[in-house]
Amino acid sequence: MIGEIITIGNEIISGETQDLNAWYAAGRLTRAGLRVKRMTMVGDDPEMVTLVLRQAKHSSEFVIVTGGLGSTDDDITNEVVALALERPLCIHQEMLKKIKKIAHKRNIPVTNSLLKMAYMPSGSQLISEKGVACGFYLIEEGVPFYFLPGIPEQMRYLLDNFVLTDILNRFQVKDVRVFKLIRTYGLTEPEIAEAFRKKRALEESVIFGFYPQFPENHITITANGEDSSKVQELVEEAQKEVLGILKEHVFSVDNEELEEVVGRLLKEKGLTLSTAESCTGGLVSHRLTNVAGSSEYYLGGVVAYSNHLKESLLGVTPQTLDTFGAVSMETVKEMAEGIRKITGSDLAVAISGIAGPSGGTKEKPVGTVCLGFSSKDLSEARTYRFFGSRIQVKQNSAAMALDWIRRYLCGYPVLPGV
Amino acid sequence: MIGEIITIGNEIISGETQDLNAWYAAGRLTRAGLRVKRMTMVGDDPEMVTLVLRQAKHSSEFVIVTGGLGSTDDDITNEVVALALERPLCIHQEMLKKIKKIAHKRNIPVTNSLLKMAYMPSGSQLISEKGVACGFYLIEEGVPFYFLPGIPEQMRYLLDNFVLTDILNRFQVKDVRVFKLIRTYGLTEPEIAEAFRKKRALEESVIFGFYPQFPENHITITANGEDSSKVQELVEEAQKEVLGILKEHVFSVDNEELEEVVGRLLKEKGLTLSTAESCTGGLVSHRLTNVAGSSEYYLGGVVAYSNHLKESLLGVTPQTLDTFGAVSMETVKEMAEGIRKITGSDLAVAISGIAGPSGGTKEKPVGTVCLGFSSKDLSEARTYRFFGSRIQVKQNSAAMALDWIRRYLCGYPVLPGV
Numbered sequence: 001m002i003g004e005i006i007t008i009g010n011e012i013i014s015g016e017t018q019d020l021n022a023w024y025a026a027g028r029l030t031r032a033g034l035r036v037k038r039m040t041m042v043g044d045d046p047e048m049v050t051l052v053l054r055q056a057k058h059s060s061e062f063v064i065v066t067g068g069l070g071s072t073d074d075d076i077t078n079e080v081v082a083l084a085l086e087r088p089l090c091i092h093q094e095m096l097k098k099i100k101k102i103a104h105k106r107n108i109p110v111t112n113s114l115l116k117m118a119y120m121p122s123g124s125q126l127i128s129e130k131g132v133a134c135g136f137y138l139i140e141e142g143v144p145f146y147f148l149p150g151i152p153e154q155m156r157y158l159l160d161n162f163v164l165t166d167i168l169n170r171f172q173v174k175d176v177r178v179f180k181l182i183r184t185y186g187l188t189e190p191e192i193a194e195a196f197r198k199k200r201a202l203e204e205s206v207i208f209g210f211y212p213q214f215p216e217n218h219i220t221i222t223a224n225g226e227d228s229s230k231v232q233e234l235v236e237e238a239q240k241e242v243l244g245i246l247k248e249h250v251f252s253v254d255n256e257e258l259e260e261v262v263g264r265l266l267k268e269k270g271l272t273l274s275t276a277e278s279c280t281g282g283l284v285s286h287r288l289t290n291v292a293g294s295s296e297y298y299l300g301g302v303v304a305y306s307n308h309l310k311e312s313l314l315g316v317t318p319q320t321l322d323t324f325g326a327v328s329m330e331t332v333k334e335m336a337e338g339i340r341k342i343t344g345s346d347l348a349v350a351i352s353g354i355a356g357p358s359g360g361t362k363e364k365p366v367g368t369v370c371l372g373f374s375s376k377d378l379s380e381a382r383t384y385r386f387f388g389s390r391i392q393v394k395q396n397s398a399a400m401a402l403d404w405i406r407r408y409l410c411g412y413p414v415l416p417g418v
Numbered sequence: 419m420i421g422e423i424i425t426i427g428n429e430i431i432s433g434e435t436q437d438l439n440a441w442y443a444a445g446r447l448t449r450a451g452l453r454v455k456r457m458t459m460v461g462d463d464p465e466m467v468t469l470v471l472r473q474a475k476h477s478s479e480f481v482i483v484t485g486g487l488g489s490t491d492d493d494i495t496n497e498v499v500a501l502a503l504e505r506p507l508c509i510h511q512e513m514l515k516k517i518k519k520i521a522h523k524r525n526i527p528v529t530n531s532l533l534k535m536a537y538m539p540s541g542s543q544l545i546s547e548k549g550v551a552c553g554f555y556l557i558e559e560g561v562p563f564y565f566l567p568g569i570p571e572q573m574r575y576l577l578d579n580f581v582l583t584d585i586l587n588r589f590q591v592k593d594v595r596v597f598k599l600i601r602t603y604g605l606t607e608p609e610i611a612e613a614f615r616k617k618r619a620l621e622e623s624v625i626f627g628f629y630p631q632f633p634e635n636h637i638t639i640t641a642n643g644e645d646s647s648k649v650q651e652l653v654e655e656a657q658k659e660v661l662g663i664l665k666e667h668v669f670s671v672d673n674e675e676l677e678e679v680v681g682r683l684l685k686e687k688g689l690t691l692s693t694a695e696s697c698t699g700g701l702v703s704h705r706l707t708n709v710a711g712s713s714e715y716y717l718g719g720v721v722a723y724s725n726h727l728k729e730s731l732l733g734v735t736p737q738t739l740d741t742f743g744a745v746s747m748e749t750v751k752e753m754a755e756g757i758r759k760i761t762g763s764d765l766a767v768a769i770s771g772i773a774g775p776s777g778g779t780k781e782k783p784v785g786t787v788c789l790g791f792s793s794k795d796l797s798e799a800r801t802y803r804f805f806g807s808r809i810q811v812k813q814n815s816a817a818m819a820l821d822w823i824r825r826y827l828c829g830y831p832v833l834p835g836v
Contacts, residue, residue, distance in 0.1 A: 010627060014444060014454070015445025015449075016638060018436065020436070022459075023437070028433065029433070030433050038460050039458070041458075042456050043455065218434075220434055280707075281700075281703050281707025282702070282721065285721040286698075286699050289699025289773075295723055301723075302718065302719070305713055306713070309761060313720075313760065342730065343727060
């Protein structure tokens, strides 16, 4: 089944807002074995909306439209759909009831701008699964059109809980699509391309994709077919080959983020972790604590942005700071040992570097970052050089710190420094 | 001048990758006074690419196409353009020279996949401003088509350094567009809509946009015209009215992030800041340190994820933790006072809450977050209730903490708690 996605909103075509709705919907549809052949974004512009709706009607088997369903004046979807598909606006009784009920519950008057939302193109069916989130659909010459709100949470909820199932049921989709996302850290895209060129003898029936996702590199494997177990098998074989090529640089094949992998490994081994961050400014601990249940293994950390805090909180000696500087292997070693002692954690990682844009010197240019690791048996430090903006240096340093933990826990060597 | 943007790539329509190129190009074109009326994404699919190229030729004054220019097999743009616009592929001598030169410099053989890139639709002109980044353009019945690589850095570089200027010169654009982005925190979208409905008597010649940008709400003001100073004036008047309506909830009118506003205010007043975070896990310090030069006013902080660290590092008393719990106004007050003493900062903020998805109780459900503030003269705490996912609770809590600092520094009351 081949469909398309249309996004309506001036904020999208003016570049003010990124259209995450089309991206999300495309991903969900594709994973479900459906195909998206076009995504189109137009403004709150009746002429363009009419044009793309009519084009879609003639070339797609299903159409998902997001945006323009709200109560403010720039929300024009209902009216334009009525004109474009020649279905006069009528009061939708079920919607009217809903609006009155909510207004009553919240003790607010039923204003005209609320009432506006009850006028819908004739033949519309409500999509409304939870409280206020509300869209509608209609069948136009056999093609289902789904109209969803532009607010990402609402749109995602209705897509996942109604639209996807409705499309799959309606068309009795049989084709299975197996998709695998392999995430790597530590190799550049040309290095990955080179590694594949040398060794690749992979099945033609699977499709590979290569996507830099800063600071990681992702590889996708996709296969389609009616025989689910055969498709699954093909993808698994391809995955094995990829692992053979990229080895320990692969950190995840099960849609896990790096911080989730680290968390899982720590839990498996019953170990705890703490962090001492300077240039990453808390990004490592932020990522670690994005994982539900991270308090089981992550005890906490210090963001020692000033030298004073590196001394007073982490116990880095003034001699070390004077002799080697805040960005040095000696300092990060002491930072890691310091935070491990304070927190009583099994492992600790420390980061100090020059995120830029200023602060670089000839010996230590912007992007110079030192990483330190401490456990009962081991104390180690290395210096890396990262490139890009301040934020990119922070991102790369934080990813490297998480990857160090992963490599230690798996018994892999850490990446070589400069 | 009205144009459109086309993105080519299977990774886009399958939802694997977000299309940041179209978003970036749309923003740059709009700011330059041009208008984008449609953005279209299609796969590496000759039929669809042909269709959208031909549609664009008949409906736009300029067309920007990104993606599919590389050397791998899924890069089909050159071939499809040749077919769609009926311009046979020829060896482009300048491009061939470039390729040979680069191969020579890097000491790599001139393989067929490299040579492939020298075959271009007849009449193509190279766009090549820096090293390897390379695109081309051609004029089709008076409409310029610009073909740019899909790698964001290269695409952005060529757009900014060639395409924008070329379009502006070609069409001698005179219209000026003034755009203002007003950012607010602390009001919901319905509250903003209501406030505007009551008081709005604004110029019809400016366009307002309302965009929830979790956890903030943004308002845009746009005006067009040939008289630059008049357009500027209109927007400034509208901005004054918006400030009159939304008052201290507006934190930025100059494209500053909340952490940049906080940083600027701290620098202006010569004050320093430290943080004690539990449920936000370092997100507040991460945001603060995203700002270049933040080490001037941000001393650092503690991520006290465990109760042990709240006691041992921040000096929260066991009695407080026992009696009131880790998520309590008493605890966050002591956390804020503790980190202020340790770091010697002028101000400190502390956050402790239940980010979820588990850990909630009847009295303290998921999303309950306590904020504490400490300065020489003031110690204050409040409890808030946030909704949404774990990440959203973290984001809202971190934004509230930054907003507290802003409000204290501006003399505004902080938002009421539960």
